[in-house]
Amino acid sequence: MIDERAKKTLLSVRGLKKYFPIGGGLVTKAKSFVHAVDGVTLDVMAGETLGLVGESGCGKTTIGRLVLKLLPKTEGEIFFQGEDIYQYSKEQEKNFRTKAQLIFQDSFSSFDSRDTIGKIIGEPLLVHGIASGSELQDRVSQLLLDVGLKPDLYNEYPHTLAAGQKQCIGIARSIALNPDFIVCDEPISALDVSVRAMVLNLLKDLQSSKNLTYMFISHDIRVVRWLSSHIAVMYVGKLCEYAETEEMFAHRLHPYTEALLSAVPIEDPRKRNIKREILLGEVPSPVDPPPGCRFAARCKLANERCFKEDPVLEERKPGHWVACWENFHGESEIS
Amino acid sequence: MEDSKQPILSVKNLGTSFFLREGEVKAVDGVSFSLNKGEVLALVGESGSGKTVTALSILRLIAWPPGKIVSGDVNLDGVDVFKLPMKEMRNIRGKGIAMILQEPMSSLNPSQTIGRQIQEAVEINQGLTGEAAKKAAIDMLGVVRIPSPEKRYYNYPHELSGGMKQRIMIAIALACRPKVLIADEPTCSLDVTIQAQILKLMQALRKEIDTTILFITSDLGIVAEMADRVAMMYAGQLIEILDVFTLFESPAHPYTKGIMGSIMAMKEGGRLNIIEGDPPNLLHLPSGCHFHPRCEFCQDICKTQEPAYTDLDGDGKHWVRCHFPIKSKLK
Numbered sequence: 279m280i281d282e283r284a285k286k287t288l289l290s291v292r293g294l295k296k297y298f299p300i301g302g303g304l305v306t307k308a309k310s311f312v313h314a315v316d317g318v319t320l321d322v323m324a325g326e327t328l329g330l331v332g333e334s335g336c337g338k339t340t341i342g343r344l345v346l347k348l349l350p351k352t353e354g355e356i357f358f359q360g361e362d363i364y365q366y367s368k369e370q371e372k373n374f375r376t377k378a379q380l381i382f383q384d385s386f387s388s389f390d391s392r393d394t395i396g397k398i399i400g401e402p403l404l405v406h407g408i409a410s411g412s413e414l415q416d417r418v419s420q421l422l423l424d425v426g427l428k429p430d431l432y433n434e435y436p437h438t439l440a441a442g443q444k445q446c447i448g449i450a451r452s453i454a455l456n457p458d459f460i461v462c463d464e465p466i467s468a469l470d471v472s473v474r475a476m477v478l479n480l481l482k483d484l485q486s487s488k489n490l491t492y493m494f495i496s497h498d499i500r501v502v503r504w505l506s507s508h509i510a511v512m513y514v515g516k517l518c519e520y521a522e523t524e525e526m527f528a529h530r531l532h533p534y535t536e537a538l539l540s541a542v543p544i545e546d547p548r549k550r551n552i553k554r555e556i557l558l559g560e561v562p563s564p565v566d567p568p569p570g571c572r573f574a575a576r577c578k579l580a581n582e583r584c585f586k587e588d589p590v591l592e593e594r595k596p597g598h599w600v601a602c603w604e605n606f607h608g609e610s611e612i613s
Numbered sequence: 614m615e616d617s618k619q620p621i622l623s624v625k626n627l628g629t630s631f632f633l634r635e636g637e638v639k640a641v642d643g644v645s646f647s648l649n650k651g652e653v654l655a656l657v658g659e660s661g662s663g664k665t666v667t668a669l670s671i672l673r674l675i676a677w678p679p680g681k682i683v684s685g686d687v688n689l690d691g692v693d694v695f696k697l698p699m700k701e702m703r704n705i706r707g708k709g710i711a712m713i714l715q716e717p718m719s720s721l722n723p724s725q726t727i728g729r730q731i732q733e734a735v736e737i738n739q740g741l742t743g744e745a746a747k748k749a750a751i752d753m754l755g756v757v758r759i760p761s762p763e764k765r766y767y768n769y770p771h772e773l774s775g776g777m778k779q780r781i782m783i784a785i786a787l788a789c790r791p792k793v794l795i796a797d798e799p800t801c802s803l804d805v806t807i808q809a810q811i812l813k814l815m816q817a818l819r820k821e822i823d824t825t826i827l828f829i830t831s832d833l834g835i836v837a838e839m840a841d842r843v844a845m846m847y848a849g850q851l852i853e854i855l856d857v858f859t860l861f862e863s864p865a866h867p868y869t870k871g872i873m874g875s876i877m878a879m880k881e882g883g884r885l886n887i888i889e890g891d892p893p894n895l896l897h898l899p900s901g902c903h904f905h906p907r908c909e910f911c912q913d914i915c916k917t918q919e920p921a922y923t924d925l926d927g928d929g930k931h932w933v934r935c936h937f938p939i940k941s942k943l944k
Contacts, residue, residue, distance in 0.1 A: 333804035440890075470659040470660060471659060471833075472868075472871065474885075475875045475887045500834070500880075537806055538806060541805045541806045541809035543809075543832065543838045544834060544837060545880065547840075547857045554809075556809050557809070560774045561806075
């Protein structure tokens with residue numbers, strides 16, 4: 279059963295940091311920094327889906343952009359298929375741009391509205407000199423079929439399509455170059471419930487037919503659970519916990535994970551009165567955060583050490599990593 | 614569509630259209646429901662299904678042009694709201710029906726302290742003045758669990774987070790002592806842990822002040838946690854009304870069933886069922902049943918004839934607008 283390919287590390291992130299300066303200019307120096315990503319280490323295995331969850335401003339999207347080299351890092355290393363993406367030659371860089379792709383939340387706004395659907399999907403193939411002319415047309419038609427659309431949409435414009443189909447065009451474009459790795463940044467948040475199912479099924483189908491690896495960024499934990507094999511929980515730029523999806527839901531070892539997972543409304547009216555952890559307070563600012571655990575101010579277990587020392591990410595159980603000084607075990611009932 | 618209890622709010626055959634250059638958009642089309650005292654009715658549907666327009670129509674807040682209430686009656690505790698002169702609507706808005714809007718950021722006045730804004734509602738609706746009104750406003754901050762309310766009274770909206778601002782909106786709405794509270798997706802711009810706080814607050818307040826709530830949402834998890842009964846909307850029409858337990862066990866309309874089936878499948882990790890196609894364009898609604906082009910059980914009659922409301926079990930509790938309602942349970 280164990281597929282050797284599936285056990286290979288595709289993406290490896292070590293101590294990744296990204297600080298955005300506030301103020302400052304050509305002459306003056308920035309006085310403070312937004313610590314958007316502050317020392318994140320994680321691995322994504324080939325063929326798996328890593329779900330990145332956390333509340334707005336926790337740095338999920340920034341990580342997605344960093345691993346695609348769409349934003350310069352501040353510190354740390356990113357290895358893709360074993361190679362440091364910051365040490366790439368020009369040739370390697372170009373190859374990396376075909377192998378790693380992004381699906382946006384609102385694909386439609388990333389298209390040129392004056393382009394036909396055929397041009398939008400075919401553009402990456404043309405730019406990389408992979409296909410042109412009638413071959414290009416064939417490739418695009420096949421891609422349209424791959425995402426469940428009719429090939430005769432080739433000469434249509436995207437504004438004529440419904441929201442779900444537009445997202446499918448975005449997906450077709452991102453798989454055009456046969457990538458290995460796709461960052462899906464909130465790909466279904468803008469879609470209605472009845473349309474989401476179609477896009478989610480498509481993402482799952484493409485993953486197995488094209489052997490894709492996903493980094494799936496979403497604030498909707500129910501969707502992340504359905505799609506992801508592994509989950510990484512982030513809080514204000516830091517990784518709190520990382521484990522296989524069902525292991526994470528069964529054994530929460532970080533108090534924030536517990537609060538986050540039990541805050542998700544349970545889709546069962548018979549369970550509305552069950553015991554759950556309601557987190558007090560608000561997410562702190564990522565601007566020049568104080569030392570210690572970022573979660574300490576809202577954490578029931580926090581002691582003196584938590585406010586002084588940053589907890590280290592450690593492997594508490596095989597494959598289950600957590601950054602917390604306390605020995606916490608979640609007890610809330612989670613659907 | 615009546616329960617045996619006397620409803621505090623009843624809406625009958627409500628129709629609201631927007632008259633655009635391209636034609637008439639029937640945003641709300643023949644919607645009828647009633648709310649009993651102390652209950653929470655969830656109004657559920659996708660974007661553009663007419664949930665918010667229904668709420669705004671009840672308050673007669675549809676701007677002409679292009680919008681117009683074209684039919685219907687709204688009865689609030691014996692008062693025929695649509696027959697009142699516009700001047701008297703001020704007594705209905707706030708004191709009769711208060712509304713919490715989706716985006717607290719754009720609904721608060723940025724140039725006034727939040728305390729002042731709550732106090733205004735207290736002064737107008739409870740008839741208090743001066744120190745008494747201020748004290749009532751500070752009390753309201755406490756009611757919505759704002760820490761150190763005496764200090765927060767002097768804060769401006771920009772000094773508060775999204776969750777705090779939504780609490781202020783709730784405080785303003787409750788300061789009116791409304792007979793009915795309409796909450797229009799009150800948590801949709803908030804993070805999940807903050808959403809949990811607001812929902813918990815609303816649950817607690819519901820018990821403390823015995824409010825009747827019309828809760829507009831598209832999240833069925835929130836429906837499961839908050840609602841007693843559920844009204845499903847599709848393309849401007851109410852397609853099903855049922856209690857929340859029945860919704861999660863045996864919904865009868867194919868659309869409701871499709872959505873619920875997808876949610877159950879997601880819980881179990883299986884392949885999600887798909888409702889083919891997209892919600893219809895309200896300018897070009899399909900003939901007959903508006904759902905027929907996407908319905909897997911569609912027959913000829915569905916294409917030509919609009920279905921009537923049917924009382925499914927004959928006890929007035931489960932109404933569905935479908936020629937062929939599904940009787941089986943969800944898997």
